[in-house]
Amino acid sequence: MMRNTLTVILAGGRGSRLDPLTRDRAKPAVPIGGAYRIIDFVLSNCLNSGIRRLLLLTQYKAQSLDRHIQLAWSNYFCRELGEFIDVVPPQQRIDDNWYQGTADAVYQNIYAIEPENPEYIVVLAGDHLYKMNYESMVNFHHRRGADITVGALRVPRSEASQFGVMQTDADHRMLQFQEKPADPTPTLDDPDMCLASMGIYVFSTRFLFERLCEDATDPDSDHDFGKNIIPRAIQDSNVFAFPFTDENRKTDAYWRDVGTLDAYYEANMDLVSVDPQLNLYDAQWPIRSFRPQLPPPKFVFGSEGRSSRRGVAMDSIICQGAILSGGHVSRSIIGANCRINSYASVEDSILFDDVIVGRHARIRRAIIDKGVSIPPETEIGYDPSADAARGLTVTDSGLVVIARGELIRSHESVSSLA
Template structure:
């Protein structure tokens, strides 16, 4: 009897996923991540050595059985589009009705770029309608977390909701960065404030607020009606958090779904890596002995593109007479990297990097194909793809000197080197290519 019941539920889950369309919003500028977003969209920024930010949301979709995906892009989307083609198209079979389509702005409705998150979906309403979904799941493409969206869609369907909002408990001090919700005992939204100056705490804990994750499940017909009404409102910001959700609370069944973490850690993990400091901290957490974000969980894998490169290599061991050692401790070293007589501590080293003899890398993030010259010292730095660090260069030790070279130095002292920048030494100017 149990086998029959399980088979029925599996059949219902499959049908529910086939009736669901996923829309990923991946068109944000990511201006707070500059200069890393100078040449790429925020979801395409590398993280953890061999991943892109977008890989976490797409892995959630795949692991949740959601295989009908529209990804809406806008700014500097070439790198993101190329990554999707290399890493993700093989996981979706068009003949079985599965797809991941990258959709740039088409200006089918008017001549404007996307004016907000709701407007981005509204301008692609024809593409959504063509798939005839019963439910539409809307996701942001620039957050790090693990979540089974199927449970949220099932919650939405069972509760008979018009729209369901993913909800995360956050400290009250941080809540001003989010949409903050008040709910009743049945999870129905009573109030929604987008990034309030004075967030209202939950009833059970004065130090905690219920924040929106930017994840929504809509009944398709309800979504279309609200988007069309919003499009004609000249006073609207055309945003889900500012307009669509608050407007629906008064006359519709709007529910909050508590975040269910698939990360299998004691604390729920969800990160918005929207600033340089937040991005840096998320990477540095990964090199800890027991990182908060588990990348090694075979039950909920995070997928990405793996270039055909040889394994990482460490050369020149200690002979007792020289400090020339190729060594890495508490670090992530990606394929194709060569630690050639240099040392790496608490750092993320991307694919194809080379750290030459006597160089020292500490607490830093190197994107793919970075080369560090002999005797150079790098500390608390983020170095973009393809950069060549000249020999005997020091970065991250003197903020004034780094700023005088034209490098980006944050208030906390992080140094960021983008592709194509120039670095001035005492004797020459070296080009980062």
């Protein structure tokens, strides 16, 4: 079944709510958990599901994402066996516009899909965190004789207005679809829960092409799957909802849209807990990524009687090449090639690759992007008003974010490097 399936991954979103982390990279390329990028979760799901033909549609700031795909993923696919992962930038082969919506992104790339002659097309968003076997969903789609199948997640009604919300019958046939409704319709069995779209779709190819071509000529359409294609298809076609089956093997189903800085921070901080909701250590459903050729992490200075100068990390993730040279780290994620110098303290924070923390510096509840150097004796995250006055991004919860390329001057100001 999966050999007749082609997957299209939408990875072109701006990710503006994650600014400044998305100033130089697309949202799917944002690092997470120290050793991964957001896109790695969807791509790992594809590989673990037996999907071997993928088109990755990019648009904004795609260079970092393109480089990561070449480094981390190209070796898993053999072109001679008909396997591939192709990064497809906007071609403007149909008109002069960039992608106008999710449906338009696929429509503008029909020319790249047709030569593969797939029976089914799986459409995925490249910026969500979850574990799922797409083969089960494709098999469900085939057995039902469906035209469209939508991945469905049960969510509290209080949170459902940020999703597409579905109503189904006992056979999972879709009866209604509301895109981000102000008053979501609850499920039939629980007035406090709703059935939300996960942005995961399986289409029968001929049906999809017909509907995309119809939608492209509609001047009133947003050219979006959730707003246009699916609601219209319910009226005259076989549209089903597929209940999310979580491969994470935890009590509660795990699916996250890390679309804001605070949501992104919380998802990372969960990973350093004793029993994280997202299991990265599952050999049965591995999450793959690029592993740079770097030495293992190193902790130095820890002799008795010098407890204030001790390279220590507790409840933390420490990546390759990092050196804790007499610094203290707790409840944090330290990226590759970082250096925490003597007497420095890093708490409840996320450091991307190549960050240097100077002696006696103190960092708390911060996200520091790649290559930033924190001068000695600098404090970040202890006084939100002072951090904001420096020009740093401070969220309503007090989380401090330092962008890539920002120059930190001790006790003074922040300016962007040219």
